Structure formats: structure tokens, C-alpha cells
Amino acid sequence: MGSLELRNVRKSFGSVDVLRGINLEVADGEFVVFVGPSGCGKSTLLRIIAGLEHATEGSLIIGGRDVSAVPPAKRGIAMVFQTYALYPHLNVRDNMGLGLKQAGMPKADIAARVKTAAAMLSLDALLERRPAELSGGQRQRVAIGRAIVREPDLFLFDEPLSNLDAALRVQTRLEIARLHDEIGTTMVYVTHDQVEAMTLADRIVVLHGGVIQQVGSPMELYNDPANIFVAGFIGSPKMNFIEGSVVGRDGVHTLGVRPEHITLDSEGGDIEGRVTHVEHLGADTNIYLDCAAVGLLVVRGFGEQLVEPGSRQYARFDTERTFAFSADGSRAGV
Amino acid sequence: MTPRPATNSFGRALASHAILIAYTVIALFPVLVIVVNSFKQRNAIFRSPLSLPNSETFSLVGYETVMAQGDFLHYFQNSLVVTVASLFFVLLFGAMAAFALSEYRFRGNSLMGLYLALGIMIPIRLGTVAILQLMVAGGLVNTLTALILVYTAQGLPLAVFILSEFMKQVSDDLKNAGRIDGLSEYTIFFRLVLPLVRPAMATVAVFTMIPIWNDLWFPLILAPAEETKTVTLGAQVFIGQFVTNWNAVLSALSLAILPVLVLYIIFSRQLIAGITAGAVK
Ligand SMILES: Nc1ncnc2c1ncn2[C@@H]1O[C@H](COP(=O)(O)OP(=O)(O)OP(=O)(O)O)[C@@H](O)[C@H]1O
Numbered sequence: 001m002g003s004l005e006l007r008n009v010r011k012s013f014g015s016v017d018v019l020r021g022i023n024l025e026v027a028d029g030e031f032v033v034f035v036g037p038s039g040c041g042k043s044t045l046l047r048i049i050a051g052l053e054h055a056t057e058g059s060l061i062i063g064g065r066d067v068s069a070v071p072p073a074k075r076g077i078a079m080v081f082q083t084y085a086l087y088p089h090l091n092v093r094d095n096m097g098l099g100l101k102q103a104g105m106p107k108a109d110i111a112a113r114v115k116t117a118a119a120m121l122s123l124d125a126l127l128e129r130r131p132a133e134l135s136g137g138q139r140q141r142v143a144i145g146r147a148i149v150r151e152p153d154l155f156l157f158d159e160p161l162s163n164l165d166a167a168l169r170v171q172t173r174l175e176i177a178r179l180h181d182e183i184g185t186t187m188v189y190v191t192h193d194q195v196e197a198m199t200l201a202d203r204i205v206v207l208h209g210g211v212i213q214q215v216g217s218p219m220e221l222y223n224d225p226a227n228i229f230v231a232g233f234i235g236s237p238k239m240n241f242i243e244g245s246v247v248g249r250d251g252v253h254t255l256g257v258r259p260e261h262i263t264l265d266s267e268g269g270d271i272e273g274r275v276t277h278v279e280h281l282g283a284d285t286n287i288y289l290d291c292a293a294v295g296l297l298v299v300r301g302f303g304e305q306l307v308e309p310g311s312r313q314y315a316r317f318d319t320e321r322t323f324a325f326s327a328d329g330s331r332a333g334v
Numbered sequence: 335m336t337p338r339p340a341t342n343s344f345g346r347a348l349a350s351h352a353i354l355i356a357y358t359v360i361a362l363f364p365v366l367v368i369v370v371n372s373f374k375q376r377n378a379i380f381r382s383p384l385s386l387p388n389s390e391t392f393s394l395v396g397y398e399t400v401m402a403q404g405d406f407l408h409y410f411q412n413s414l415v416v417t418v419a420s421l422f423f424v425l426l427f428g429a430m431a432a433f434a435l436s437e438y439r440f441r442g443n444s445l446m447g448l449y450l451a452l453g454i455m456i457p458i459r460l461g462t463v464a465i466l467q468l469m470v471a472g473g474l475v476n477t478l479t480a481l482i483l484v485y486t487a488q489g490l491p492l493a494v495f496i497l498s499e500f501m502k503q504v505s506d507d508l509k510n511a512g513r514i515d516g517l518s519e520y521t522i523f524f525r526l527v528l529p530l531v532r533p534a535m536a537t538v539a540v541f542t543m544i545p546i547w548n549d550l551w552f553p554l555i556l557a558p559a560e561e562t563k564t565v566t567l568g569a570q571v572f573i574g575q576f577v578t579n580w581n582a583v584l585s586a587l588s589l590a591i592l593p594v595l596v597l598y599i600i601f602s603r604q605l606i607a608g609i610t611a612g613a614v615k
């Protein structure tokens with residue numbers, strides 16, 4: 001039904017290669033999140049899946065059917081946009097029903113579907129309003145409702161939460177997760193927010209430079225990154241990278257260690273530095289340690305940490321959880 | 335409307351209003367003189383052109399002449415037909431071309447945009463001889479069609495230029511949402527995009543309409559026959575080589591202001607929004 005397969009999808013704008021051969025299989029009912037830095041081609045890939053952009057090369061299979069030449073409305077997809085993209089001249093009810101009306105569905109059936117979706121998203125009270133009379137969060141719920149009403153095989157989301165404020169973002173994120181549990185449809189979700197990626201995804205696809213860097217479950221990416229890019233991209237604060245020779249690991253070009261896998265010790269450890277700055281976040285504390293040989297190290301301690309800025313400390317690495325990378329950025333044997 | 339800093343705004347408001355009022359007076363003065371004098375006797379027009387008509391000098395003789403001579407109502411009708419039809423085609427084709435230029439990527443897109451905008455800088459009158467030959471060959475001399483065709487061509491460059499800038503600002507997501515919902519490109523254009531660029535359309539309409547209404551050149555060359563005369567051309571019958579019937583000329587001109595004024599008022603609400611669209615976000 002809602003499975004998705006990308007075969008060697010390439011996209012160039014003029015001489016710029018934005019996507020350079022994407023191969024990916026998404027199983028029916030899976031929640032897949034594309035992450036990557038700005039400009040890496042996430043939206044472009046999603047728009048190709050939606051049929052809003054033609055792939056320069058490669059093919060696209062949705063539910064076992066090659067849809068490379070099928071117009072967007074006939075691909076069995078629905079899409080939610082970052083800017084909501086509600087029709088300004090229609091009220092909420094008609095916004096949600098327009099796609100079905102275009103498809104020639106009888107009025108009574110449209111009304112029934114709109115009603116169900118509105119109930120699911122608690123939009124009942126807003127059905128007669130125009131988009132201009134809604135708040136940002138309500139607009140995004142309507143946009144999600146418009147997608148649900150189509151009963152697609154595949155949902156596409158392009159950064160649906162990035163225009164919302166922090167509280168609303170968490171709430172809407174939960175709502176999307178609940179929606180996926182409830183209707184179980186395949187979802188492809190683009191974001192550059194790794195918290196969204198980690199919390200929502202069954203599998204995360206990390207894109208960089210138009211190439212898939214790694215595909216895996218959130219914890220796989222965290223515990224076993226395929227290369228230095230994924231290691232640095234997943235996790236916050238970012239993983240520390242240290243030249244291997246500095247810490248006595250001569251076989252290793254770069255050593256990666258996450259801030260939460262370093263402990264501070266005033267007596268001794270792997271590397272010495274001066275505390276320059278301490279960030280108290282309540283639940284945990286970020287400590288910035290300036291080490292002459294390697295620059296700034298970030299150390300994350302749990303709870304409140306009593307460390308004086310300016311004091312000298314040793315960083316001790318959790319040796320079980322360091323990552324070794326070779327010169328080309330790929331993982332090297334530890 | 336626009337939030338303004340509250341600093342010392344009175345002095346500034348005074349200065350800016352003074353400038354605006356001065357400009358308004360200068361701009362409206364000739365129009366006012368025409369209208370005022372159209373209600374005066376011929377002697378009074380020359381004796382004191384700036385005074386208002388009083389019981390002695392008041393006269394409607396100009397309007398009577400205009401109504402009596404020639405078929406002025408018919409001239410009006412011609413002008414209206416030409417202006418409204420040209421306006422319609424300029425807006426329709428201009429908006430469509432602008433949509434294509436702003437929405438679709440194709441080879442030579444920017445070259446095409448440049449070519450279409452070139453007409454802003456090159457006056458169409460330079461091509462008068464060729465246009466006349468074309469119209470003669472096509473048997474269109476002395477038809478309103480000839481005028482409509484020429485004015486449509488004349489208005490398109492500016493329309494395409496302005497509208498494509500505005501259409502670039504219409505959200506891509508909105509158009510894409512429409513595509514996913516199965517709307518045709520025409521529906522997206524007419525139902526989603528056009529309503530959002532309405533202020534720009536009104537701006538283009540006003541800038542297109544006024545030169546067409548006022549034009550004397552092409553009616554004189556392409557359609558001088560009695561049954562295709564426009565108002566501006568019709569008013570010329572009162573301007574003789576030796577004697578000019580000023581009462582009639584002024585009355586005809588005053589009357590000619592009315593229809594454009596009506597059209598302008600229709601568009602003006604949108605127009606303000608259009609002119610300030612870039613500045614006020
Ligand atoms: N229509 C276009 N013409 C030319 N280049 C384009 C076009 N659309 C996108 N690009 C380029 O393709 C690259 C990928 O764009 P895309 O929008 O997919 O990035 P993204 O990963 O979604 O980034 P973001 O997180 O900022 O949304 C960018 O470098 C962009 O400049």
C-alpha cells in the first residue's frame with residue numbers, strides 16, 4: 001500500500017547537482033524522517049516524491065506502482081507545508097474538502113470525511129472560519145486535517161513545525177506522533193531539528209551534500225554513526241572531535257566523544273584544560289573546557305554541577321564510548 | 335497601519351503634509367482651471383481665467399455645443415470600449431505571461447522576461463508607420479479593433495514587468511498545495527494567484543488606462559472616421575486653425591475626465607495597497 005521506493009534519484013538545477021543518487025526503501029506504515037543541514041536537498045527530495053519537481057534521473061515507486069510520470073494529485077499522497085499553505089479565500093471546511101471535490105467525490109462523503117478529521121484534530125469549532133482568522137497552531141492543524149481527509153497512502157511533511165513557537169511545537173509533535181499511531185499510514189517527514197527527528201522517527205535518513213549518509217533508527221545513529229558527519233550532526237551539544245595523536249591514540253586520525261561521555265576530574269584524566277564557561281540548564285549543565293592542544297571541549301554533566309569558571313580540570317573520556325574516524329571521515333576500527 | 339516611532343512626529347507630520355498639499359495643488363490646478371472655465375462664458379474665460387463663475391459669467395454654452403455637435407455620446411462609447419477592452423486584454427495576457435515567467439523554469443526564461451520588458455523603454459509610436467501598414471494590410475483601419483490591438487501591445491510590457499515581480503512573491507507552497515489537491519494550472523492562476531496580486535493588478539490598470547484614454551495619436555492615425563472617433567479626438571473638432579471654441583473644448587475635456595475618474599475610484603483602494611506593498615510588510 002503505502003510503501004515507497006526511491007531508485008537512484010538524481011536532481012540537478014542547471015549545473016548544480018542537488019541530489020546525487022538517492023536509493024531508499026520505506027516500508028508500509030513506517031515513519032521516516034529526513035534530516036540534514038540547510039540546503040542539503042531534503043525539501044527537493046520530498047518535492048520529487050510529491051511530484052512537484054521532476055527527478056533528473058531515477059525512478060520512484062509508491063505502493064508498488066512506478067509514479068515517476070504521475071501528476072501529484074494522482075500519486076495517493078498528501079503534503080503538509082511549513083507555511084501551512086491554506087487557501088486564503090476558503091473557510092476551513094472548504095480548505096479541507098477541496099481536494100476531494102476536485103477528485104469528484106460526492107458531497108455527503110466529503111462532509112463525512114471532513115467531520116471525522118475535524119474531530120480527530122479538534123477543529124470542529126473552527127470549520128466556518130477563514131485561515132486569516134486562525135492562529136498559527138490552528139492553521140497547521142487545518143493543514144494536517146486537509147492531508148488526513150485525502151486518506152493518502154503516504155503523508156509528506158516539510159518542516160511542519162518550524163513556524164510554531166516552542167510550546168506549540170512540542171504539542172503538535174505529539175499530535176503528529178499520535179496521528180501516526182492512530183491511522184498507521186506511511187509518513188515521510190523533513191526537518192532540520194534533531195529533537196523532532198529523534199522523537200518521531202522509526203528510521204532517520206541523514207542527508208548531506210545530496211547523498212544519504214546513513215539510514216537507521218534514532219539510537220542506531222546515536223550509538224553507531226557511520227561517519228564523522230552523522231556523528232557530529234546527531235546529538236546536542238555536538239560531539240567533540242579530537243586529533244587522535246593528542247590523546248595518545250596514534251592509529252586514529254580523529255577521535256569523537258560525546259559531551260555526555262566525558263567526566264571532569266580535578267586530579268587527573270585524559271586531557272587538561274581551563275573551564276571558560278558554564279551553562280546551567282537545570283536538568284543538566286554544559287561545561288566548556290579550553291584545552292590548549294585541542295581547543296574547546298564541551299562536557300555535559302547531569303543535574304547541577306559545581307564547577308568554577310577559570311578552574312583547571314581534567315577531562316576523562318568514557319573509553320567504551322569513543323568513536324574513531326579515519327582521515328576521510330569514515331569510521332575506523334577502534 | 336504602519337507603526338511609527340513616536341519621536342517628534344508633529345513637526346515632521348506638518349512638514350510632510352505641507353509638501354503633499356503643495357504637490358496636490360500643483361497637480362490639480364490645471365484640472366481645476368479646465369473644469370471651472372468650462373462653466374463660464376467665453377469672454378469671462380479670457381478676462382479672468384482664474385475666477386470662479388458667478389451669476390453673470392455662468393454659462394453652459396460649452397456643454398450645449400458639445401451635446402449638439404457631433405455625436406459625443408458615441409465618442410464616449412468608443413473611448414470606453416477601447417479603454418476597457420484594452421485594459422482587459424492587458425491585464426489578462428500580462429498576468430498570464432507574468433505567471434509563466436515567474437512560475438515555470440524553461441530555457442530562455444530571463445531572456446524572454448527582458449524582451450517583454452523592453453517595450454517599457456521603447457515608445458510604441460516609433461513603430462507607427464509599420465503599424466499603419468499592418469492595419470491597412472489587415473483591413474483594420476478605422477476600426478476600434480485596431481486601437482485595442484495597439485493599446486494592448488502598448489500596455490503589456492509594464493504589466494508583465496510589474497506583475498511578474500509580484501507573482502514571484504506568491505507562496506510556492508500555496509501553489510503546490512493546489513497541485514496536490516488536483517487543481518489545474520489555470521485554476522491555480524485564476525483562483526489562488528490572481529486574488530493575491532489584486533493590488534498589483536489595480537496599479538497596472540491605472541497606469542495602463544490613463545494613457546489609453548488620453549491618447550490622441552493612434553485614434554488620429556488609425557481610426558479617424560466619424561463612427562470610430564474617441565473623445566479626445568472628438569474634442570479636436572472644436573480646435574480650429576483660426577477659431578477655437580474654447581467653451582466646447584473645455585466642456586468636452588471636463589466630461590472626458592468623468593469616466594476615468596470613476597474607473598480610478600474603483601481601482602484606487604487596491605492601488606494604495608499596491609504602491610505601498612513593498613514598503614509595508
Ligand atoms: N528552483 C531551484 N533552482 C535552483 N536551485 C535550487 C532550486 N530549488 C532548490 N535549489 C537548491 O537546491 C539545494 C537544496 O535545496 P532544498 O530546498 O532541498 O534544501 P533543504 O535541505 O530543504 O534546506 P532547508 O533546510 O533550508 O529547507 C539548495 O542549495 C538550493 O539552493
Ligand SMILES: [Mg+2]
Nearest residue numbers: 042043044159
Ligand atoms: Mg527545506
